[in-house]
Amino acid sequence: MIRKFILLLCCVLFTGSVAWADQEVLVKLDRQGHETQTVDLGYAAVTFHFTTVYNNQAQVEVSVENLTPSQTVLLFNSTQDEKMLKKRKPKVLFEKTYGGEKGHRFVSGCRNVKNIFERIEPAETRELFVFEGSVSEPSELLIPFYIAKYVPRGFLRSAKYRILREDNIKFILEIDGWSELDPTYVGVKRTISDFKARLKNVKFCGNKMHKPSLVDQQRPYQAIKDSMILVIDSIFKSNPWMSQDLPHQAYTRLKQEIESVNLDEYVSDCGKHKRVHRCGYCSLSTEQIYHRLDDTYQRLHTGRITKDEAVKTARALHNCYHQNRRRGRDSFYSGKINDYYERIINF
Template sequence: MIRTITLAVFLCIVSLVPTKADETITVKLDNDTHKQQIIELSCCNIFLDMKDDVNGIIRIHLDLENRQENKEILLFNNGYGEKSLKKMRPAAIVYDKYFGGTKKRRVIEPCRGLGSDFRIAPSDRENIMMLTGYETVMTCRLPIYIAEYKPRSFFRRQRYTLMEKLVVELNIEVTLKPDSTYWQLHDEYTALIGELEHTVFCTNKRHTPSLEEQKAAYRQKIETCLARIDRELTRHHWPRTDARYKLHMELQDKLKQIDLTAREGDCGQHKATHRCRYCNLSLRQIYHRLDDHYQTIYSSTDRQTTKEKLIREVRALYFCAIDRHRQAEWRANDYKAKIIDRYNRINRF
């Protein structure tokens, strides 16, 4: 007797353990141009609709449409036993005689995420659940039961007969792309860097406007971009793991690393000649220093980080060289083309 009871309990537990899916489907969604996806199966269509996320929470509405003409689709939010199914109202639910499993010991596999049981008539479409979470990879397992409906007769009340079970497993990969505000900020940063590449903040006391006034407009642009990034982070409340949060933080770090002092020098429009810490170097020595920096960045395992550490001196060396352009030394020197080449190569990293 004890062995019989133990076996019955074991069979019930086994029937509740999810089996291998009949269909495993990978779906790729994003919050830009691919928010929706339709999955066509023999018995039904599955509709996925990704809504605008709030505070970094991904929300995907899942609808199921019955494509069959004379069979119904049933999904359950509880693991009902056979006795419970027969007592269902308004219609009893029974297994077809050819349905797999041990009679009287079969247990329904529940569908996680349902708020209630669903019975979808032929050609009907129902919103059955909403998937939510912070993860960019989400899974959803749909145990779909195909049933025949038999109306009430004189001898028997209405019932659904479970004919077969189809398990669909969805692997949903979500890419969260930044919105247009981010790309505006990114473009402004790129334009600012482009301007600074060709700008020298003149340190000569005779220069008008003053050094601080020359830098003021650029400082204002940097501070405005930083303030807009702060507003975006505050408005969206993205978690630190969100790709959009990371992109905004990376852009913020780049803006903070802009060093206006590295662009200081003499504009050459005053009687005083250009002077900086590298003026005692020949153009040959400047080239070799630039080449050393180029080789260091090229052989580095993290070129971007290495470049950021060296770029200030690279620019200072380069502008020291080109500020001699009025001198015969720069115009006729064999190292002019080499210096320009190395500087451009470093900037392309």
């Protein structure tokens, strides 16, 4: 009973990843060209591939390649004693030279391994699991590797694996999950900065006479603005970030920055368009304007209207004659129009 309790205690300790590591290996990953790192253990190559960040946890794919010519690399997802190992198909035994008391030996497990029992044959590469590591502090991953030889089925015997040795490796992962040095982020930010700098030298003419119209002038710039917003939205869709994640917050600030660009702030008048004159006298010909001024003067002279009324009418007729470019000029009446205008003003 005491012996069973001691064995159970050992199983719990090893399952809790407090097994002693034979060696520690530092793995550094980031999104600036160091997304993948491979560790050569001699008998196996362990590859870590940093894929994305979710809720400030880095997702790292872990795969193992068997580098031996004839041996098998075994991994387990939990601690298993000899009795349990013998039930595997094919069954797993310990080599006679393996340390420990026969019948009371066990293998340690890595809880991240997806299956109860993983075997990687010579020259085979297998993706084992996705490890979630912190981006704020180093993460530890303990993987017990077991190097075994395969004994094929023979006369009156079943196929089996015989474990030759154990190698506990503690991987210490330092993951720079995301920073504003991320190439995609740098590219989007630079594009927005260049766009805003370009706008400083742009003036849209708001005069209704200007060709092309204000809408057409602003259209290519609005298209650039809209496309940058779409790019940021597509980045959000392709990454499972939470709102509290650093990249989500950074891209949100960029989106707010580009959305705040108001193209109407760059509208002015180019000064190349004179205002078109329009009044109630524009339909009159030069001769008719002359006769209107003549009539106004006669009415003023005979006291039928006041001087203020006459001056108001005279100025309107005089301005229309000189400002309406669509009316043809007549030199015969031009002098007479100016003459009557002066008479009324100075009456």
